[in-house]
Amino acid sequence: MAKTLAEGQITTAKARSRLDPGVHWRRLDAEAHLGYRKGKRSGKWLVRWRNHHDGANYRQAPLGIANDVNDRPAEGTLTFEQAVTQAREYVTRSRAEAAALAAGPPPTVQTAIEIYVRGRNARDSRRVGREIRSDAGHRLRRYLLGQKRRGRQEAIKAAPLVAIRLYALTENHLLTWRESLPTNLKPATRQRLAADLKAALNAAWLRLSSEQKKLNPTFPSIVKDGLRAERIDDDDEISVARDNQILTDAEIGTLIRAAREIDEEQGFEGDLFRIVVCLAATGARFAQLKRMRVSDAQPTEQRLMVRGSYKGRGGNGGAVPVPVGEDVIEVLLPAISERPKEAPLFERWRYEQAGSFGWKRSERGPWRTAELTRPWQAIRQRAGLPKVIPYALRHSSIVRSLRNLLPIQHVAKLHNTSVQMIERHYAKYIATALEDLARAAVVPLVPPRGEQVADGENRQGALIVDQ
Known part of the structure; x- marks a missing residue:
């Protein structure tokens, strides 16, 4: 007893x-x-x-x-x-x-990350139709898992954090790892890296939920507190970057003209020109245009149904109608006519090596992420704008919408972002647009010198200046 x-x-x-x-x-x-x-x-x-x-x-x-x-x-x-x-x-x-x-063998931070990376790689590979490594996989291997020497790239040691068993993980372990990151790492990269690790650890918790005896019951709060988002005090840098990338209509026209010339010279057969025109016309991200189908171009309604991005926590699976002009529709007609509705709207030729020194066309397929980099360098050099990036077309589209007094909520919807992001990164353009709107509502209040208030008027509060 x-x-x-x-x-x-x-x-x-x-x-x-x-x-x-x-x-x-x-x-x-x-x-x-x-x-x-x-x-x-x-x-x-x-x-x-x-x-x-x-x-x-x-x-x-x-x-x-x-x-x-x-x-x-x-x-x-x-x-x-x-x-x-x-x-x-x-x-x-x-x-x-x-x-x-x-x-059995206790799970570690390393096993949690590896399972998460495999899932992310598989998901991104399905999206593009070929085997690739996800951005999260690149970041987590570089700053946590480590990697072997590859070509000229030196080997990277694994972070001590990955050896920690999940049941023994503490907030201090996570904070120590964050403090050990390179000081020259951009704040946004630090945030993405912390978010990747947080997602991997939370996925491990959910995966082991049926056998949570393997983990500390306070595990979710440890992950939340140890990887809490840090305040990014880089508003000045962001503002400068936006200012340098806000283009006038004339500059956008110069870029589009240069895109047409480079397209013809390098044998793109209109594929490069079309995607640059639509980047400028919609303000969409390159990743959004890559996902568009022929059915998303609607000439009769003069609009493009722009697919949502993969950014954020879902909710972006639909499409937003973006009005475009007749000139944009005309540019797109060769990519629409007599093509299956489910075919990719934007394609380009693929090349394969023919012999020791030559290349030949193999097949057409949707654009890939890095394939705009090289022709864009030629476009901006031809246009005399050597520092302009493709994202400048998106910045310029947002600012153009604000200057034309579109409601901020509508601007955010058209550009697949949030009102908070618009207000944070484009605040001064909002203020300027609202000032112009308020100025249009200004009416004269002070009557001319010596003018009397008409009989029968309500005199309360009337201001007569006769001094």
């Missing part, structure tokens, strides 16, 4: 001062107790507990020195409440470890 625990009065410093030397226990749960060992000079806290997976014997561990002077927190000592908190955390970690070891 189990013995009944006689709980000691250890909750306050005054009560502990009256105790006899020795160890006094207080219950935490049915099989865990907080202990206070009273010595000649000072008292110490300890904890004992029983794990269900390693027999019936109690385990025991020290926690720290007790504050026997008063019941206020003090450096180097623990109050009763602090000791209880630490004891519960210690027992929880120990039981999670015992359960994980009993269930």
Whole structure:
């Protein structure tokens, strides 16, 4: 028959001062107790507990020195409440470890990341129709998993964090890893990297939800607090980047004219010209245009149904109607006529090597992410705008919409983004547009000198200047 625990009065410093030397226990749960060992000079806290997976014997561990002077927190000592908190955390970690070891090889941060990366690679490969490595895979291997030497690229060591077992993961582990990242890493890259790791760890929690004995019950809050989004204080840099990439209508026309010339010279047969024209006309991301189908071009309605991007947490699977001019429809007609509705709207020729020194056309297929890079360099050099990036067409489209006094909500919808992002990155253009709108509402208020208010008018509040 189990013995009944006689709980000691250890909750306050005054009560502990009256105790006899020795160890006094207080219950935490049915099989865990907080202990206070009273010595000649000072008292110490300890904890004992029983794990269900390693027999019936109690385990025991020290926690720290007790504050026997008063019941206020003090450096180097623990109050009763602090000791209880630490004891519960210690027992929880120990039981999670015992359960994980009993269930088989314990999962680590590395295994969580590797499973996540495989899933992301498979998803992105399905989207483009060929085997690729996802952006998340690149980032996580470079800054966490490490990678072997490849060509001229030096080998990268794995971060110490990946060896941590998930049941033993703490917030401090995650914060230490974040502090170890290169100082020259862009804030946005740091955020994406932290978000990738957070997604991998949360996926591990969901995957192991049916056997959560393998993980600490506080695992979700550890991940949330350790990988909390940091404030990015780079508004000035963002503003400068936007200013440098806001193009006038004349500059956009110059880029489009250059795109037509490069298209003809390099044998794109209109494929390059079409996609540049639509980037300028819609303000869409390149990744959105790549996903468009022939049926998304609607000449009669003079609009393009622009697919949503993969950014964010879903909800972008539909399409938004974007009005375009007759000139854009005319450019697209060769890509629409007599083609299947489900065929990619924007395609280009693929090439394969023919012999030792030549290349020949093989087949047509949708544009890939990096395939615009080389011709764009030629386009911007021809246009005399050597620093302009393709994304400048998107920035310019957003600013043009704001200057034409479109509601911010509508501008955000047309460009597949949020009102918050528009307000943050294009605030001064919003202010200028609203100022012009407010100026149009200005009416004269001060009557000419000497003018009298007409009889019968409501004179209350009337202002007559005759001084």
